[in-house]
Amino acid sequence: xxxxxxxxxxxIEGKWYxxxxxxxxxxSEPDGRTPYTIVIPPPNVTGILHMGHILNxxxxxxxxxxxxxxxxxxxxxxxxxxxxxxTEAKVVAMLREKGISKxxxxxxxxxxYAWEWREKYGGIILKQxxxxxxSCDWQRTKFTMDADMSESVIKVFVDLHGKGxxxxxxxxxxxxxxxxTALSDEEVIHRETQGKLxxxxxxxxxxxxYVVVATTRPETILGDVAVCVNPADxxxxxxxxxxxxxxxxxxxxxxxxxxxxxVEFGTGALKITPAHxxxxxxxxxxxxxxxxxxxNDDGTMNDxxxxxxxxxxxxxxxxxxxxxxxxxxMERVEDYTNKVGYSERTGVAIEPKLxxxxxxxxxxLAKPALEAVMDDTVRFVPAKYKNTYNHxxxxxxxxxxSRQLWWGQRIPAYFLPATAGGGYVVAETPDEALKLAREKxxxxxxxxxxxxQDEDVLDTWFSSWLWPVSVFDGIxxxxxxxxxxxxxxxxxxxxxxxxxxxxARMIMSGLEYRGGRPFGAVYFNGTVRDKFGRKMSKSxxxxxxxxxxxARYGADGVRLGMMLSTSAGNDIMxxxxxxxxxxxxxxxxxxxxxxxxxxxxxxxxxxxxxxARLAGEWFEAALSKALAQIDADFAEYRISDALMTTYKLFWxxxxxxxxxxxxxxxxxxxxxxxxxxxxxxxERLLQMLHPFIPFVTEELWHCTRERSADDCVTVSSMPTAAxxxxxxxxxxxxxxxxxxxxxxxxxxxxxxxRDAIDLKVAADENYPAELAPVLSKMAxxxxxxxxxxxxxxxxxxxxxxxxxxxxxxxxxxxxxELEKLRGELKYQQGFLATVMKKLSNERFVASAxxxxxxxxxxxxxxxxxxxxxxxxxxxxx
RNA sequence: GGGUGCUUAGCUCAGUUGGUUCAGAGCAUUACCUUGACAGGGUAGGGGUCACUGGUUCGAAUCCAGUAGCACCCACCA
Numbered sequence: 001x002x003x004x005x006x007x008x009x010x011x012i013e014g015k016w017y018x019x020x021x022x023x024x025x026x027x028s029e030p031d032g033r034t035p036y037t038i039v040i041p042p043p044n045v046t047g048i049l050h051m052g053h054i055l056n057x058x059x060x061x062x063x064x065x066x067x068x069x070x071x072x073x074x075x076x077x078x079x080x081x082x083x084x085x086x087t088e089a090k091v092v093a094m095l096r097e098k099g100i101s102k103x104x105x106x107x108x109x110x111x112x113y114a115w116e117w118r119e120k121y122g123g124i125i126l127k128q129x130x131x132x133x134x135s136c137d138w139q140r141t142k143f144t145m146d147a148d149m150s151e152s153v154i155k156v157f158v159d160l161h162g163k164g165x166x167x168x169x170x171x172x173x174x175x176x177x178x179x180x181t182a183l184s185d186e187e188v189i190h191r192e193t194q195g196k197l198x199x200x201x202x203x204x205x206x207x208x209x210y211v212v213v214a215t216t217r218p219e220t221i222l223g224d225v226a227v228c229v230n231p232a233d234x235x236x237x238x239x240x241x242x243x244x245x246x247x248x249x250x251x252x253x254x255x256x257x258x259x260x261x262x263v264e265f266g267t268g269a270l271k272i273t274p275a276h277x278x279x280x281x282x283x284x285x286x287x288x289x290x291x292x293x294x295x296n297d298d299g300t301m302n303d304x305x306x307x308x309x310x311x312x313x314x315x316x317x318x319x320x321x322x323x324x325x326x327x328x329x330m331e332r333v334e335d336y337t338n339k340v341g342y343s344e345r346t347g348v349a350i351e352p353k354l355x356x357x358x359x360x361x362x363x364x365l366a367k368p369a370l371e372a373v374m375d376d377t378v379r380f381v382p383a384k385y386k387n388t389y390n391h392x393x394x395x396x397x398x399x400x401x402s403r404q405l406w407w408g409q410r411i412p413a414y415f416l417p418a419t420a421g422g423g424y425v426v427a428e429t430p431d432e433a434l435k436l437a438r439e440k441x442x443x444x445x446x447x448x449x450x451x452x453q454d455e456d457v458l459d460t461w462f463s464s465w466l467w468p469v470s471v472f473d474g475i476x477x478x479x480x481x482x483x484x485x486x487x488x489x490x491x492x493x494x495x496x497x498x499x500x501x502x503x504a505r506m507i508m509s510g511l512e513y514r515g516g517r518p519f520g521a522v523y524f525n526g527t528v529r530d531k532f533g534r535k536m537s538k539s540x541x542x543x544x545x546x547x548x549x550x551a552r553y554g555a556d557g558v559r560l561g562m563m564l565s566t567s568a569g570n571d572i573m574x575x576x577x578x579x580x581x582x583x584x585x586x587x588x589x590x591x592x593x594x595x596x597x598x599x600x601x602x603x604x605x606x607x608x609x610x611x612a613r614l615a616g617e618w619f620e621a622a623l624s625k626a627l628a629q630i631d632a633d634f635a636e637y638r639i640s641d642a643l644m645t646t647y648k649l650f651w652x653x654x655x656x657x658x659x660x661x662x663x664x665x666x667x668x669x670x671x672x673x674x675x676x677x678x679x680x681x682x683e684r685l686l687q688m689l690h691p692f693i694p695f696v697t698e699e700l701w702h703c704t705r706e707r708s709a710d711d712c713v714t715v716s717s718m719p720t721a722a723x724x725x726x727x728x729x730x731x732x733x734x735x736x737x738x739x740x741x742x743x744x745x746x747x748x749x750x751x752x753x754r755d756a757i758d759l760k761v762a763a764d765e766n767y768p769a770e771l772a773p774v775l776s777k778m779a780x781x782x783x784x785x786x787x788x789x790x791x792x793x794x795x796x797x798x799x800x801x802x803x804x805x806x807x808x809x810x811x812x813x814x815x816x817e818l819e820k821l822r823g824e825l826k827y828q829q830g831f832l833a834t835v836m837k838k839l840s841n842e843r844f845v846a847s848a849x850x851x852x853x854x855x856x857x858x859x860x861x862x863x864x865x866x867x868x869x870x871x872x873x874x875x876x877x
Numbered sequence: 878g879g880g881u882g883c884u885u886a887g888c889u890c891a892g893u894u895g896g897u898u899c900a901g902a903g904c905a906u907u908a909c910c911u912u913g914a915c916a917g918g919g920u921a922g923g924g925g926u927c928a929c930u931g932g933u934u935c936g937a938a939u940c941c942a943g944u945a946g947c948a949c950c951c952a953c954c955a
Contacts, residue, residue, distance in 0.1 A: 007917085190952085197955085215955060265954050279953045338955085352953095387881055388950055395951080496949085531888080533948090564903075565889055569882090571948085573889060581904065584917045591915035598914070641891075644903065659914085666913055740921080747909075747921060754912085831898075838896090843935040848896065855897040862898095 007590035009554020009583065013695040017130050020698075025068075025715050026135045028075035030485035036067035036074045037489035039468050039519075040136065041502070045080040045143060046087055046121050049128040049546050051528040051536055051574060052495065055566060058559045059525055060493045061134045062639060065691035067490075068135070069718040075486055076135060077471045078126060079142035082118075084408040084460045085179050085345040091117050091407065107406050114407050128547065133555050133694045135714070142471045144463040145409070152475035153409045153463045154428050156513070161413075161426045165361045166401070168413070168424075172281045173400055175353035177299030177313075178346035181404040182357050184459060185397060186500050188350050193340040199267065199331035200324060202227055202244040205252060211236070211244055212331050214266030216338060217276075218324065219316040221246050222305045223292040224253060226272040228283060231257040233268050246271075247329040248320065249305060256287050278352050291354060297404075299351055313351070358402035358411060358456065365508040366396045372507055372517055379521040381637045382569040385496060392500055399505075401459045408457030415452045416441055424454075465505035468492075468518035475513060483514075492519040495527065496569065523637050526571035533573060549579055556693040557583030563643045563692055585647060586696045589689065592655050593700045595663070596678050604669040611773040612674040615661035618732045618774075619681060620722075622653050625729060627721035630688070643692050650685055657736070661774055679704050684719045731768040734799055735775050741797040742779040745806050749795070756782035760794065760805040767802040793817075793877055801865045803873070814877055825870045832863040 020026065028035075038060050043053060060076060068074035091114045092102050102110060122143075129136065142149060160166045173182040198218045201210040213227060224246045229236040239255045246253055253272075260283060261270045274284025274291040284291055294304055301308045301316055308316045324330040341350040370393040372378045373386055380386050402411060414433040415424045420441035427433035430448055438446050469475055474483035488510070494503060503522055510518030529535055536543035549558050560582030566572050626649040633642035662678060664670045670678075683704050690697040690713050701713035742759065751757060759781050761767055768775075772784055787805060793812040794805040838844050838856050845853055 007915090213955085217955085260954090262954050270955055277953080277955080279955080282953085339952090382882095384882060391880065391951065499950090527949095567890075570890085575888080575904090577904070578889085580917080584915095587915065587917045591918085593914085595914035636893090638891090641902095644891095647903080655915090656919090663914095744921060752912090753920095838935075841935050844896095845935085847935060852896045859897075 007587045007696070009556055009586060009695065010551065012699040013131075013133075013555055016695050016698045017133065020135070020712065020714055021130075021138065023710060023712070025712065026076070027137050027139050028073055030481050031073055033071065033073040035486050035490075036064070036072035037077070037486045038064055038075075038491055038493065039077045039471055039489055040079060041492075041494045041498070042079045042081040042142075042144065042464060042467065043125045044083040044086060045118055045123065046083070046090055047080075047125050049125055049132075051543055051546060053125070053129075054132060054546050054558060055525050055528055055562050055572060056493055056495065057129055057132060057134050058562050059523065059566070059639060060491075061132070061559075061694075062563065062691045063491055063493070064135055065694060065714070066634065066718065068714070069687065069690065069716060071717065074135075075137050075140070077140045077142065078129070078134070078136035078138060079467075079471065080123060080126065080144070081464055082143065082145040082408060082460060084403060084405050084457060085176075085181065087118070088114070088405050088407040089179060089346065110406050131547065131550055131555060133559065135694075140471065144460070144467075148473060148476065149463065149466075149470050150409050151428075152466055152470040152473070153458060154412050155475055156466060156509070157409075157412060157458065157462075158426055158428050160360060165364070166358060166426075167361070168356065168358050170354060170356050171359070171400070172278050172352050172354055173357055174341065174343075175297075175351045175355070176343040176346055176348060177295075177297065177351050178343065178348040179405070180297045182353075182355060182400055182402060183343060183345075183350070184400050184461070187344045188341040189344050190339045190341050192337055195336050195338060195340070197266070197334045197336035198321060198324075199333070200247050200271075201329045201331055202247060202269075202271075204239070205243045205245060207242075211239060211255075211269050212267045213269045213271045215271055216336060217317065218320050219301075219308075219313055220273045220276050220294070221271065221320070222249055222301070222307060223273040223275045223294040224249070224251065224271050225274060225284065225289045225292060226253045226256050226287065228256050228258050228261050228270045228272050229268060230259050230261040230263050232259065233261075233263045235268060247324055248327060249307070256283070256289075258283055258286070275354055276352055281352075281354065293354060295351060295353070299348075357400050358413075358454075360399040360401050360462075362396045362398055362508075365512060366393050366504075368511050369393065369504060369507040372511065378507055378517045378519060381521055381523045384569065385499060385522075385524055388496075389499060389504065393504060399459075401462050402454075402456040403459055404455070405457050408460065409463060411454040411456050411458060413454040415454070416446070417450050417452075420446055420450065461501050461505060464502060465509045466513070468506055468510060469513055478513075487514055488517050489519045490521070492522045493525060494522065496524040497527075499524070521637070524569050525566065526569060528572050528574050531573050531575040533571075536574075544574075544576065549576070553579040553583040554586060554695065556586045556695050560585055560643070560693055563640055564647075566640050568637050568639075582693075585651070586693060588651055588655060589686075589693075589696055589700065592650075592659060593682060593703060595659060596675075596682055597703065599664065599670040599675055599678070602669050603672055603675045606669070606671040608671050608673040609662075609773070611777045612662040612671070612677075614771055614774050615658050616674070616677045616681075618728055619653065619658045621725045621728050622649065622732075623681065623684060623719070624722040625724060625726075626653075627688070627719060628724060631721065646685075646688050646692065650689065654681065654685060657778075661777060686713055687716055687718055690714065690716075731771060732774075734766060734802070735768045735771040735778075737799045738775055738797075738802075738804055739778045741799065741804065742781075742806060745795045745797070745808070746780075749808050749811050751808075753780045756780055758782050758807055759784045760787035760807070761785070762787055762803040762805075764802050766800040796873060798866060798869060801862060801869070803869050817877060818874060821870055821874050825867065825874070828863055828867050828870065832860065832867065835860045835863060 064074050064076040094117060095102060095113060174185065174188045176183050195216050197214050197216055199212050199214050200218060202213055203210045211227060227244050229239060242255050243252050244255060272280045272283055272289065274281045274289055275293040292304060294301055295313065296302045299313045300310050303309045308319065342348065343350055370390065373380060373389050412428060413424045413426050414437060416422055416437050420443045423440065425433050425436040425440055427436055433451060434448050437451055438444050466475060468489050472483040472486050473480055474487060506518045510516065527535060530542040534540060534542060557579050561578030564578055564581065626645050629645045630642045633645065662674050686697040686701050698713050757780065761784060763769060763786055776784060793814060794807045796803060796805045835856055839860060
């Protein structure tokens with residue numbers, strides 16, 4: 001196959017993905033090879049691709065493709081998450097547009113709508129990942145609400161309940177009034193919020209005067225049951241044992257004393273609303289106070305107190321402030337900034353609410369999971385996240401796992417009728433539940449219809465925490481071939497913001513259900529920000545559409561752009577220029593091939609020039625060095641470094657030097673040996689590049705020679721590093737320096753490359769004589785002749801310790817040359833002085849390692865040689 | 878309020894246990910080049926008091942302390 005004339009990413013990318021997939025290259029089954037497994041962080045089933053996905057999935061694809069080419073059995077399991085709150089919210093919104101209210105529907109009917117919605121809009125993101133080139137094993141695609149996945153979740157719930165780790169109870173939880181469900185602590189985001197501090201007067205009973213209480217939430221006075229002061233606060237000593245009247249509500253409440261109250265803050269007097277504040281709840285329990293819940297589930301006022309009924313909490317706040325003012329009970333109002341909790345999903349302010357929920361005890365699960373990370377059984381990259389993890393795991397609290405939603409796995413708890421003694425049973429199936437219920441109640445006549453299943457579903461994370469196990473069916477069938485082969489997975493690539501939601505809990509469940517870590521390493525990728533460092537968001541409109549970027553720069557270009565500037569744990573400042581750089585690199589690869597291809601078409605039999613042979617030896621060593629470096633980079637998850645090494649190898653060493661050296665003169669043909677070697681190098685480079693830039697490398701792979709249908713770079717074997725040979729590389733670098741210096745002379749003397757020039761060399765051990773043919777070709781030399789260091793009026797330069805001269809005839813400027821030499825001499829003398837200072841320092845010689853002292857002595861010898869050469873030259877011109 | 882991390886060239890970042898010319902890379906930038914793969918390119922350059930202050934050391938971008946700024950995480954001061 002011959003490459004089209006120009007590099008047009010859009011023209012080549014589409015076909016290759018379909019081809020790879022049709023060949024089944026991405027599908028994995030257990031076999032004799034070592035597995036390499038990644039499970040995708042499942043995106044929301046109704047989500048669409050954003051820049052964060054591009055970063056996250058490109059990283060996974062690079063790792064997966066590299067593993068696949070390295071002889072491992074690579075398996076990247078894709079899938080989606082049912083995301084119960086946000087998906088249910090979307091379905092509710094969709095129904096509302098149709099004029100249907102969720103409350104008008106039965107649970108079953110709602111679920112039908114939700115599944116329909118998922119069928120229609122779910123999984124778009126998985127198609128988009130194909131566009132990016134993600135080499136997932138699509139035959140293994142999972143959804144957290146697939147029947148088998150849900151079964152696993154239920155099985156785990158039942159198991160943990162049986163172990164006594166799951167309990168049900170009334171607790172103060174984070175209530176989301178928009179989604180009308182409880183949330184876990186992790187789903188609450190605390191943000192500084194500009195508010196007001198209201199100072200309210202509570203009249204003292206049986207006397208005159210009042211006590212002033214400061215609050216940010218005056219609407220909650222409807223639920224006040226006490227006023228609390230610090231017993232050590234002398235100002236309020238007279239209040240001891242008194243009662244006060246809640247403003248407007250006119251409820252008589254006691255004054256209680258507790259040192260929880262800060263004397264310094266506000267007025268030192270605190271109103272107590274046990275139903276709507278976590279701390280107040282604690283105090284309420286301590287003092288056996290009543291709890292008065294004043295809100296409906298949606299954040300409006302209920303009829304418990306009979307005031308402001310049905311009005312929203314924030315409207316009530318404004319109204320009640322006015323009413324208090326009118327009643328003369330408002331002392332003053334101050335601007336005040338405090339932290340308020342918001343729902344991670346709906347964005348509304350969280351309402352602390354007392355309610356009956358299911359909880360998972362975390363302590364015993366967390367302990368081994370903490371150890372696994374601290375001792376690097378699970379390696380965190382970068383390691384700094386171990387601190388974060390440690391901190392959270394050490395102070396972990398129980399996990400509220402119930403949600404008042406329908407979209408999700410329904411909690412498998414079945415309540416017995418009061419007539420059968422009440423209580424509940426937990427079971428994987430209704431039949432099992434009935435059996436247990438009959439045993440529990442002793443009532444053999446109990447029917448399924450008598451049991452009432454819990455209405456709540458489980459937190460989405462209660463299914464995704466099983467992901468690395470459940471995608472291989474390791475919960476239901478713990479001994480199946482897949483789980484035994486693929487588990488534990490190798491790398492997890494994810495964002496640090498879900499370290500607690502997901503990563504920590506997967507480690508817990510993996511240890512609990514597989515007895516071992518779920519993955520060997522966790523690579524945390526940073527947040528994608530715009531070039532000003534701002535988070536990408538819809539409201540700012542600063543997030544580019546990834547598909548649009550791919551259309552303009554190619555998936556290859558976008559991937560490269562991302563990988564060029566990402567290091568683990570660091571945010572990525574995205575700039576479209578990065579994609580441009582990526583596309584330009586694709587173009588470079590393309591055109592390099594076009595050059596080689598043009599030689600192939602005109603090759604004729606002939607002997608290999610010495611310069612080409614030497615270049616081949618050198619590039620072989622350079623390639624091997626790069627391979628070793630790349631291996632080291634990947635071992636440390638330094639993906640961008642690995643890419644940069646490959647990038648420079650291709651652009652600078654291969655294109656800039658190797659191809660230029662072996663390039664035949666204009667109109668001349670190439671010899672077969674050189675051509676074969678050039679193609680061989682090019683193919684190996686394609687393989688090294690492929691994990692990063694899969695499409696163009698596959699296209700060109702099929703250009704370098706005739707290939708069978710299955711012969712794709714995607715499934716080829718990655719080249720491996722040969723024994724390292726630093727010597728030839730160092731010699732080549734000396735030669736390159738000479739070439740650069742000669743080019744500089746050409747530039748200053750205005751000598752074009754087509755005019756061959758003569759080079760004189762005062763050869764010493766640092767002169768790479770064996771590379772003379774290469775030097776000659778790259779510098780455009782007519783001849784290279786030995787010369788004594790005593791040089792006449794020629795331009796000169798020194799490489800390491802070797803003196804080179806270029807006769808430039810009348811163009812030689814003696815004064816300018818002397819000036820240059822004086823400058824150079826001064827620099828060298830200064831350098832020598834610093835070296836001598838060290839060497840003459842007895843303490844340095846005594847305490848520095850011998851190798852360092854020896855190095856300084858070498859520096860001294862080299863500097864002295866250069867100075868001698870410079871002085872000699874200054875004397876001779 | 879507590880914790881963690883960061884601050885190196887215009888931008889994005891490397892710099893592993895202090896010591897080879899350690900002050901680097903890519904991009905951007907400057908000059909020149911309409912040369913025969915590629916102007917999405919080539920060649921040759923310029924550019925930094927390593928945030929600040931003190932300390933340890935023969936020697937500090939690197940270790941220690943403090944200061945300033947930034948980021949993130951955790952936390953029940955109404």
